[in-house]
Amino acid sequence: MPNWLLPENIQDMLPDEAWRIEGMRRDVLELLRLSGYQLVSPPLLEYVESLLINDSADMDLRSFKLVDQLSGRTLALRADITPQVARIDAHLLNRQGVTRLSYAGSVLHTQPSGLMRTREPLQIGAELYGHSGLESDLEVQRLMLQSLALLGIQGVHLDLGHVAVFRALMKDAAIDGELEAALFNALQSKDVPSLKGLVAGLHRDVQAALLALPELYGGVEVLQRARQVLPRSTHAALEELERAASQLQPLAQHIGIDLAELRGYHYHSGMVFAAYHAGSHDAIAVGGRYDDVGKSFGRARAATGFSMDLRQLHGLLGKQAMPKGILAPHRSDAALDAAIAQLRQRGHMVVVDLLGSPAHHAELDCDRELVSRNGAWVVVEI
DSSP: OOTTOOOTTOOOOOHHHHHHHHHHHHHHHHHHHHTTOEEOOOOSEEEHHHHSGGGOHHHHHHOOEEEOTTTOOEEEEOSOSHHHHHHIIIIIIOOSSOEEEEEEEEOOOSSOSSTTOOSSOEEEEEEEESOOSHHHHHHHHHHHHHHHHHTTOOSOEEEEEEHHHHHHHHHHTTOOHHHHHHHHHHHHTTOHHHHHHHTTTSOHHHHHHHHHGGGOEESTTHHHHHHHHSOGGGHHHHHHHHHHHHHHGGGSSEEEEETTOOTTTTTOOSEEEEEEOTTOSSOSEEEEEOTTGGGGGTOOOOEEEEEEEHHHHHTTSOOOOOOOEEEEEOOOOHHHHHHHHHHHHTTOOEEEESSOOGGGGGGGTEEEEEEEETTEEEEEEO
């Protein structure tokens, strides 16, 4: 096998893509900085226990693992930065009030998370700790939608869900363990025949509520139907969804409600959300409330946040030509050096032609050049 081949779903980023993604990263982080989010940069490698949220089986399967030659303990390459940021908030910063943190970095997955997805996403996101109200949910949801708009992603569909609806039904019927897990799996896949078999032995009202969940998907009008078929224990969550949809309407082309959406159920505790785009089979940004995840690091905190993959988002954008440079001759000339320095200070790319061969000029990606005229160095079109 040639030694230049890469593993499946692992790709290089060539110059045009790499520069554009770097610009996207800077733009989003600047938006977050201006919104009060402080940047953190956790390590790529940690002890495996630190990276698994509530012993999540999904995260365990997604994580590459290896043995630490120094300690003999199992290490993992992060599959998600969110647990690391929760650890930083709970264990290192230890602030008592609201904490806003942002991050950007590569993560690694044992399997691609969707059709044509890379196993090395470039994850960027924001987390807000220390506030449990709807206001903080709305803040991160707005930031997610604003970030997508800033990057030029138009026509975004926002889906809202709330894991508290399913949790309330489980609590009302005193369901836990294997049956809860089976119901969760059936709802996630919207497998109605399996769901009917699973609820057969439950109280009639619980049956009706659980069987209604896969059908409670659509526009905001779904919430009115939900109030009619779901018990009162779910109504507080429905009210939150209605308020959120009302306030987020100007930022999304369309807002949908999906009461069977239980993504991240094992660690999410409240509203969950995902952004979709016609150019992608998978969600292009996801988030939700995950109160008490910090408990495993010694301090439970209310928390909500969002994340997205810049490499996935880059694929949704049309091709854009990178700015061309200015070609400069290679010679010892103080005036030439000063002209090059001045152009670079003004933000121009200046490429020194080391080979001095016109045959290679096309590879240097320049459309202008520095030439000496009347004792001065000036820029002219090539």
